[in-house]
Amino acid sequence: MATAQQKLTAKELKIRITNNSKLYKTNIDKAYSELNGLLKQSVILKDSISEMKLLDRKCRYFYGKNMMDSLIITSENLQKKSHLYKDIYFEAMSNIYIAETYSINKFPDKAISYLNSAYKLLQKGDPNSERIFYAKSNVLNSFANIYLDKNQPKEAAKKIYEEIESGKQLKNKNERDNFQYLNYANLANIYSQYNIDSAYHYAKKSILIKPGDVADDKSMIDNYSVIGKVYKDKKNYESSIKNFHKALYISKKDGTEINANQIYHSLKEIYEILNVKDSANFYGAKIEQYELKTLKSKYNSLQEVINKDKKEQENSQNPFWYWVIPALAAIGTTLFFTYKRKNKNTITETETKPDINLSEAYHDLMELLEKRDPAFMFAFENIYPDFSKKLLAKSSDLQQSEIEFCALLKMKLTTKEIAKISFIETRTVQNKKYRIRKKLDIPQNVDIYYWIDQI
Structure with a gap:
C-alpha cells in the first residue's frame, strides 16, 4: 500500500482529495479513514495546500464526532502549519477550532480571544475571496456557539442573523440557498431554547430551502431534532418520536454525533411518559455510553487546554489557574466514579448473563x-x-x-x-x-x- 501511495502524482493526489471531500458529505467515518494516507502523500509531495486542507478536514471530523481532545491537538497542528506556510484562511480556521474547544470546556473569554484573532487574520485577506467570506461566517457561527455555551441564546441568534444578512451577497442561487439552509437550521436550534414557534418556523424553512443535490447532514439532524422537540412540547409523542428517529438515522448514516445525546434524553423522557420501559431503558443505556465517552474526551481536551495555556502564560501570573485546576479535578473525579459505576454494572451483567442471548x-x-x-x-x-x-x-x-x-x-x-x-x-x-x-x-x-x- 505504501509503495502504491508513493507513486501518486500531484494530480492524482488532488483527485483523491476531491473524491474524499465528496465522500465526507455522505459518510464522515469512511472519509476519515482515508485522511492519514492522503496526509502522508501531501507531505511526500510537499503539497502544503493539500496538507492544510486535510488537517482542516480532520478538525471538522473531530468536531462532528464531539472528540474535543483530538480536535485541539489537530487544530494546533493546523495552526503551526498554516503559520509556517503563511496561509491566512487556514490559520484563521485553526483559531476557530481552538476557540470551540475552549468554549466547550467553559472558558468563554479564551474562546473569544481566539475568535478575535481569527477575524483579524481574515481582515488581511481579499474581501472578494469566497473562502475568506466563508471563514468569516464560521467566526460568526462560533461566536453563536459560545453564546449558547454561556446560556445566552438571544445573543447567539443575533450572530446567525448577521450570517444570514451576509449571505445576500452570494450571487449563485444554489450556493446562496445552501448557505442559508445551514443558517436557518442553526437559528432553529438556537430558538428551540426559548421560542418554540420560531424554532419550528426556521427548521421548516431550512428544510424547504435545502438544495436537492445537498446530502442530509448535521443541519438536517438539527432540523428534525428541533421539530421533534416542538412536537414533544405539544405532547404529540408519535410525531416527536418519528422526527427524532429521522435525526438519528441521518446521524448514523452520516457519522455525525454532536447532538445525539440531546435526542437520546428526549426519547428516554417520552418513553418514560408513555410507560414503555424497554425503550426508556434502551435510551438510558445510550445516554450512559455517550456521556462516558464524551467525559473522557472532555477530560483529555481540558488537559490539553491547560498545557496550551501554561505555555502561553508560564512567565506571568494568571488567575486562570485558580479555577481551571479545580475544574479539571472535578471532571476527573466525575469520570472516575462514572467509569467505576459503569464497570460495576458491566460486571454484574456479566455475572448474570455471560453471553448475548x-x-x-x-x-x-x-x-x-x-x-x-x-x-x-x-x-x-x-x-x-x-x-x-x-x-x-x-x-x-x-x-x-x-x-x-x-x-x-x-x-x-x-x-x-x-x-x-x-x-x-x-x-x-x-x-x-x-x-x-x-x-x-x-x-x-x-x-x-x-x-x-x-x-
Missing part, C-alpha cells in the same frame, strides 16, 4: 415490532451494529424503509409475518423482496434470506 434478544425485538415501536431499528442495530453500513456499502441508494425491511428478513420473518406486522398485503411484501433483490444485485439462484443473513 440471541433467543432473548430476538424475543425483545419481536415485542418492539408488535408494538410498532420506532425504537426497533436502534435495538436491532445494537445487536447488529454494522448491518445498515454493510447494506449501504452494497447499494448507497437504499431508503431507510428498505433497510428496515431487510432487518425483518435478517430476523427470518416469513412473507405472511412481515405482512401482518407491517399491515400490508402479502403481494406487497413479495414486490418489496423483488425490489430489494434487484437493488442489492442478489442472484436469482440465491435465497434472499441466506444472502441477508450473511450481512
